[in-house]
Amino acid sequence: MDNFETVEVTTDFLIVGGGMAASGAAVEASYWAKKHGLKVTLVDKAAMERSGAVAMGLSAINTYIGIKDGANTPEDFVKYVRNDQMGTVREDLVYDIARHVDSTVHLFEKWGLPIWKDEKGNYVHEGRWQIMINGESYKVIVAEAAKNALGMDNIYERVFIVNLLVDEKNPNKIAGAVGFSVRDNKFYVFKAKAVMVAAGGAVHIFRPRSTGEGLGRAWYPPWNSGSSYATMLQVGAEMTQMESRFIPTRFKDGYGPVGAWFLLFKSRATNAFGEDYLQTQAEEIKKWEPYASAKPVPTPLRNHQMIKELSEGRGPVYMRTEEAIKKITDTTPGTDKDKKKRLKELEAEAWEDFLDMTITQAGLWASQNIAPEEKPSEIMASEPYFIGSHASCAGAWVSGPADIAPKEYTWGYNRMSTVEGLFTAGDGVGGNAHKFSSGSCTEGRIAGKAAIAYIKDHPETPVVDQKKIDALKEKVYQPLKTFEQFKGLSSDPNVNPNYIRPKMFLFRLNKIMDEYVGGTSMWYTTNKPMLERGLELLTMLKEDSEKLGAENLHELMRAWENYHRLWTAEVHLRHVMFREETRYPGYLYRSDFPKIDEVNWKVFVNSRWDPQTGNWQMSKKPVVKIVQ
Amino acid sequence: MPSYVITEKCDGCKALKTTACQYICPNDLMVLDKEKMKAYNREPEMCWECYSCVKMCPQQAIDVRGYADFVPLGASVTPMRGSNDIMWTVKFRNGTIKRFKFPIRTTAVGEAKPYADYKSSTEDLKSPLLATEPDSLGLAQLSVPKK
Ligand SMILES: Cc1cc2nc3c(=O)[nH]c(=O)nc-3n(C[C@H](O)[C@H](O)[C@H](O)COP(=O)(O)OP(=O)(O)OC[C@H]3O[C@@H](n4cnc5c(N)ncnc54)[C@H](O)[C@@H]3O)c2cc1C
Ligand code: SF4
Ligand code: SF4
Numbered sequence: 001m002d003n004f005e006t007v008e009v010t011t012d013f014l015i016v017g018g019g020m021a022a023s024g025a026a027v028e029a030s031y032w033a034k035k036h037g038l039k040v041t042l043v044d045k046a047a048m049e050r051s052g053a054v055a056m057g058l059s060a061i062n063t064y065i066g067i068k069d070g071a072n073t074p075e076d077f078v079k080y081v082r083n084d085q086m087g088t089v090r091e092d093l094v095y096d097i098a099r100h101v102d103s104t105v106h107l108f109e110k111w112g113l114p115i116w117k118d119e120k121g122n123y124v125h126e127g128r129w130q131i132m133i134n135g136e137s138y139k140v141i142v143a144e145a146a147k148n149a150l151g152m153d154n155i156y157e158r159v160f161i162v163n164l165l166v167d168e169k170n171p172n173k174i175a176g177a178v179g180f181s182v183r184d185n186k187f188y189v190f191k192a193k194a195v196m197v198a199a200g201g202a203v204h205i206f207r208p209r210s211t212g213e214g215l216g217r218a219w220y221p222p223w224n225s226g227s228s229y230a231t232m233l234q235v236g237a238e239m240t241q242m243e244s245r246f247i248p249t250r251f252k253d254g255y256g257p258v259g260a261w262f263l264l265f266k267s268r269a270t271n272a273f274g275e276d277y278l279q280t281q282a283e284e285i286k287k288w289e290p291y292a293s294a295k296p297v298p299t300p301l302r303n304h305q306m307i308k309e310l311s312e313g314r315g316p317v318y319m320r321t322e323e324a325i326k327k328i329t330d331t332t333p334g335t336d337k338d339k340k341k342r343l344k345e346l347e348a349e350a351w352e353d354f355l356d357m358t359i360t361q362a363g364l365w366a367s368q369n370i371a372p373e374e375k376p377s378e379i380m381a382s383e384p385y386f387i388g389s390h391a392s393c394a395g396a397w398v399s400g401p402a403d404i405a406p407k408e409y410t411w412g413y414n415r416m417s418t419v420e421g422l423f424t425a426g427d428g429v430g431g432n433a434h435k436f437s438s439g440s441c442t443e444g445r446i447a448g449k450a451a452i453a454y455i456k457d458h459p460e461t462p463v464v465d466q467k468k469i470d471a472l473k474e475k476v477y478q479p480l481k482t483f484e485q486f487k488g489l490s491s492d493p494n495v496n497p498n499y500i501r502p503k504m505f506l507f508r509l510n511k512i513m514d515e516y517v518g519g520t521s522m523w524y525t526t527n528k529p530m531l532e533r534g535l536e537l538l539t540m541l542k543e544d545s546e547k548l549g550a551e552n553l554h555e556l557m558r559a560w561e562n563y564h565r566l567w568t569a570e571v572h573l574r575h576v577m578f579r580e581e582t583r584y585p586g587y588l589y590r591s592d593f594p595k596i597d598e599v600n601w602k603v604f605v606n607s608r609w610d611p612q613t614g615n616w617q618m619s620k621k622p623v624v625k626i627v628q
Numbered sequence: 629m630p631s632y633v634i635t636e637k638c639d640g641c642k643a644l645k646t647t648a649c650q651y652i653c654p655n656d657l658m659v660l661d662k663e664k665m666k667a668y669n670r671e672p673e674m675c676w677e678c679y680s681c682v683k684m685c686p687q688q689a690i691d692v693r694g695y696a697d698f699v700p701l702g703a704s705v706t707p708m709r710g711s712n713d714i715m716w717t718v719k720f721r722n723g724t725i726k727r728f729k730f731p732i733r734t735t736a737v738g739e740a741k742p743y744a745d746y747k748s749s750t751e752d753l754k755s756p757l758l759a760t761e762p763d764s765l766g767l768a769q770l771s772v773p774k775k
Contacts, residue, residue, distance in 0.1 A: 031748075136709075136714050145740040145742045211697075217630075351726065403772065449753070
């Protein structure tokens with residue numbers, strides 16, 4: 001390891017990740033840190049300008065309450081999110097996002113994000129909570145504000161964080177993080193009094209529908225690999241709702257967004273016989289009352305309706321774009337010229353929706369000669385992902401806002417995990433769905449301020465044993481050594497009995513998860529014996545992770561990404577096994593417990609891996625309402 | 629190939645300190661072959677087709693060929709990104725061409741001011757008010773749940 005230099009960075013507050021949540025934290029924490037003479041440092045595996053899920057841009061901000069205009073109240077939002085997630089959300093956290101998020105959106109607008117306005121100067125809504133933007137440069141703009149707040153000297157890009165560090169005297173207290181540069185031979189040791197992990201969600205845990213060249217075209221960006229969950233788990237942070245995977249229904253294969261079509265253009269989606277599946281399957285979801293009667297119908301239940309059509313052989317399912325556009329132009333008042341003009345506008349809006357956030361879908365339509373005003377387009381449910389900021393709840397169990405959270409949910413600072421000084425936000429926080437881009441940035445701001453408050457109260461510098469750091473360095477670069485040591489044995493370096501390369505490791509993980517834990521090939525269905533067998537195979541994969549081999553720094557990053565995926569997979573499996581009911585049909589089916597069980601399971605499922613013993617503990621936590 | 633580099637157009641970003649495509653790719657896919665002084669996508673099957681590299685290449689040397697496992701050949705989607713707007717050319721398999729232009733930002737590049745011109749109202753680290761609140765909310769105070 002002599003040729004790998006160790007770079008030590010001492011700071012007060014370390015932000016891991018450079019996405020929406022991290023950018024929000026950077027802006028807010030810098031403000032308070034400056035007042036108190038503290039230092040804030042940010043580390044991202046990529047370039048902040050285009051890192052994270054918003055890299056390509058977005059066409060809508062999905063969370064805006066409109067409190068100042070009297071459009072909605074935070075209470076309205078809590079009720080919506082609670083129903084959408086089948087009763088199981090942390091209402092204190094959801095409320096907290098709702099009362100702050102408008103301020104983040106107003107900041108975005110000042111920073112330079114173009115938000116659509118109507119003639120009166122009001123934001124144009126896509127749906128009740130969603131507003132339309134020209135969002136090609138959304139991330140560029142948000143990252144710019146974060147960089148301006150932090151200063152470039154405090155930002156480390158292209159450094160992949162592998163592990164968090166804990167205090168020598170108190171193993172339940174955070175002390176920093178370690179990682180490596182993917183550009184040069186540098187090992188980074190960040191020592192910090194507080195750390196916020198905001199490394200996004202996870203993709204490629206399950207086998208994707210496209211496995212050739214299109215492997216990377218998952219709905220969720222291929223670069224977020226579960227680092228948030230894995231790093232927090234490994235220092236003993238408690239997690240919640242890790243069974244809550246997300247299955248988006250999107251335009252097939254390209255995964256272009258459907259929100260504008262359903263909400264703005266009021267399109268129907270129909271089965272092979274031209275029937276609206278929401279109607280053919282209206283009775284089916286009544287098994288999930290009281291949630292089935294909620295308006296809008298919860299995301300998992302709508303998914304369930306479509307999946308049922310498809311799995312019972314009534315596909316393909318089409319978004320009736322041609323019908324929707326015709327209806328809008330037909331009802332446009334005025335002359336034929338006015339109608340034509342409206343048609344042109346709609347066409348541009350439809351294409352921008354893709355070009356701003358899923359360019360592949362525009363290419364796919366063009367390649368199949370699909371003009372939305374002429375032809376309908378297929379939609380499909382994807383493989384499972386983990387994204388605590390979307391219509392799902394996976395993430396860490398965090399302390400709530402002191403002024404509004406019930407006592408069951410407060411033990412420290414807002415958004416602090418069960419590990420002292422370890423904060424998280426965005427996809428990292430569990431039980432707090434529907435934050436989306438604006439809410440994730442908001443949550444970063446909330447956590448950023450709370451972390452500075454924590455540091456003021458805990459000014460002592462944590463101590464880390466140098467031997468531990470040396471051992472971690474050894475471990476981090478081991479895949480390079482393994483490859484180097486054994487590669488000569490076979491004439492093809494891909495096939496070698498002494499190591500497994502990250503890509504095959506990924507395929508093995510994907511296959512286990514898909515076939516045993518309810519992936520697409522099983523229509524999201526599993527049961528206890530399947531899960532037990534899956535865990536057996538996953539355990540062998542975990543053993544084999546010690547034999548990961550990597551040829552260069554890029555492949556070394558792939559190795560550690562996949563190790564983080566493995567942890568995410570295991571915690572997910574354990575949660576799925578623990579929750580003996582089917583609460584979220586359309587996302588996940590337990591064939592041995594096919595019904596919802598409000599008596600026993602209207603609870604959060606929490607898990608903790610104990611770093612001292614290596615044992616897992618599963619538990620139930622109560623759902624407490626703060627909005628009636 | 630998802631993204632691919634057109635050999636003839638790539639100059640290896642000779643004039644820059646680092647190559648633009650390598651700097652920007654969120655998945656660390658673009659690399660420069662220093663012998664040929666040409667960049668390439670080292671793992672096309674891990675490309676999201678996010679177009680970050682395409683938009684940034686100073687030579688317009690990067691294009692995208694749709695994923696071969698589900699995209700029929702012959703179409704293309706090409707951006708031209710300026711500082712305030714972006715122009716898109718969409719070419720269909722059947723030759724139809726559509727062009728679109730959309731705004732991308734309303735401020736000058738580099739001018740995103742973190743706290744804008746909002747006032748801050750508290751010095752209290754324990755207050756739930758964030759730096760620019762309640763001014764940036766457009767409200768007199770922060771909401772609390774109705775009892
Ligand atoms: C396809 C898609 C469409 C969406 N559409 C919308 C929409 O229309 N409207 C809307 O409002 N929201 C939308 N969202 C949601 C929004 O993108 C997320 O809510 C938001 O990006 C979450 O913020 P985050 O900071 O938690 O994660 P991200 O923004 O994804 O940021 C994660 C960061 O962590 C870094 N990172 C990861 N691992 C490591 C590591 N090991 N070491 C260092 N750094 C690491 C990444 O490089 C990145 O900077 C969409 C999301 C997806 C995936
Ligand atoms: S940015 Fe363009 S010109 Fe520069 S190295 Fe990449 S492909 Fe070549
Ligand atoms: S399109 Fe995006 S993911 Fe693909 S190589 Fe370019 S920057 Fe990377």
